[in-house]
Amino acid sequence: MGRGADRAWMADRANGANSLSIASGHALDIFCYCVGEFRELSAQVSVQLAQWHTTDGKSVSVNAPDNVIVSGVLDNGAAASAHIATIPWVGSGWRMEVYGTEGTLSASSEEMVQYGNVSLFGAQGSGQALQPLDVPARLASAPGSVPAGAPYNVAQLYRIVGDAIHNGGDAQPDFDTAVERHRFLDLLQQSSDEGRRVVVKA
Template identity: 45%
Template sequence: MANKLKLGLVGADADGRGWGPAAHIPALHEIEQIELVALCTSRPESAAAAAEAFGVDRAYHNVNELVAQPDIDIVSAVVNIPSHYEVVMPALNAGKHVYCEWPLGASLAETEEMAALAHAKDVVTAIGLQGRHDPSLTYIKELCDEGWLGDIHSVQMTFLGTSTPDRPSRAEYEREVHRGAHLMTIIGGHTLDYVAYCFGSLAEVSARVTTRVKKLRMVDTGEMVDAEAADNVLINGVLTNGALLSYQLSAVPFHGDGWRMAVYGSKGTIIATAQGLPQITPIKLVGAQGDEPLVELPIPERLRLVPASVPSGPPQNVGQAYVRMAEAIQEGEPFAPSFEDALEAHKLLDAIQQSSDEGRVIKLV
């Protein structure tokens, strides 16, 4: 494909660990619209090793040097959440289009600042809520928009993920609320965005946020540390269309059964399930209109935008997001979810925490 957009990715370990090697790099190597031309890590040695490991020509160990390259159109921030700000801000100031993993910022203040700068620079931004690009969720939205479900009455959602108090010390930062990398921000943010995408945003929310496992053990050091971040969340809400939302989000010790979202309308029902996080594991859809038996709903092939060579699992929806982002850049069209969408999602998470802290319903609109 002529005139491919050129992309520099920040965050890639040569040993294959992390989200960059797991999702972004395999997708970028296969899609036609974007060429991965540069990798950036924190040290010269690791940058060179990553570039060699993944077949990328250029290696940088300084974000400012990467974003200064005039031929790079897009910068992707695929680093730990506390480091998003220090990658995104220089990229925006350099006038680059930016893809940043979710959550955008470690706090609402950081998110507001990045969203404001992106708006001022008038660039295309993408936030890594890639579930919106999953063909199954896109199909649910299409059916909803077409009236297949009729008036939406209620949405019931659960995510029960098997967890353990044993963690590697490199993941210790996930226990600290201020670092923004915990159950409610990551899994809660992703899954609540499915609701916003398919059925509309929340008008009000009531929640209970708790931490049931108080201590975590670092498996490589044996150290016991305090757990600050929530591991169980209950959410009740009302969507702007009047439909009710009920959501249980839990990190359970054993036998977590993954994700389930059921939507009930005046004309039909759809139930979506996945063994893990839907943005990285296959979704099964069943549905019916009226009182007909539930049957599996096949997903239209037209909704699959990436070539068959893109590996299954995490690269699929990340690749879908990149294809749509490239189209938005080349055609001068808006893209979603953008940093503005990330800001709204972060405000919702703060409202959920506020509701729990204050024991009251929080109005969002």
């Protein structure tokens, strides 16, 4: 099996589209939005697959990272870790698990989280199995008639931005949020390059 020839340009890190700049940006942004920002972290950014074989029979050298591993401490003192990779042919999609003193929450999608439908599960107390959870209606801003998946995600974003413009409020995420997230990704690369733990916020 090979990668589409039209994606070969992504093998070159200089082109800016790789697991660190895109997949990690999306996955870690959602992670931090849900559970909080990192206070300090250690990261490993690596290339595990040094060559791609494309569907047109060519071989392409790869220097763009395809694996990002992060572990550290959040602002609230919780331990956290994440692994983002884009090389499995039959990957398990996206999954986030949160373990607290009163129970467990799990969110998962068969696709990259910004594209697909997210399923929620939870359990309280020890010895309880995870059960499906419905998304509260107050958190669903798009009309129910919008198709599920990526269209629904985009519709929710448009509704939030539209409400902010109409009511004069703030729309999140904004440009400042994007800048902070890219600074965070730079810290992941710095930690990996220097082989040390880095402080995110002094």
